[in-house]
Amino acid sequence: MTDNNDPITVIESARVQEAARVGLPVIDVRPTSMYEAGHVPGAVNVPLIDPEDGSMVPDDQLVAAVETAGVQPTDDVVLYCQTGLHAGLAADTLAQKGFSNVELYSGSMNDWSAKGLPIEH
DSSP states (O other), X not given: OOOTTOSEEEEOHHHHHHHXXXXXXXXXXXXXXXXXXXXXXXXXXXXXXXXXXXXXXXXHHHHHHHHHTTOOTTSEEEXXXXXXXXXXXXXXXXXXXXXXXXXXXXXXXXXXXXXXXXXXX
């Protein structure tokens, strides 16, 4: 059963396109090298994995980076990665830290690329 108060909404590519079109923040949590190789147009890179040791960044560091990207806890924000796994982890973290309108693109870049949607470099 879905909790109507759940701060995380799972979305499809059409919603990502709409969000980007209207200026909602779209966050790519993949490593910077993957982001630079191609990302959803207009997305901002906030890596979930520390490139130095491969560990996940601490929750507070993730929240600070998202806020630095201009997203406040009451703002709508779209998250994606390559497969949806890391974006899901980031979405859970933001929800636990008080973000109330988190949208998770579960298909992420694999789905985006498979649909032939535009990619920015």
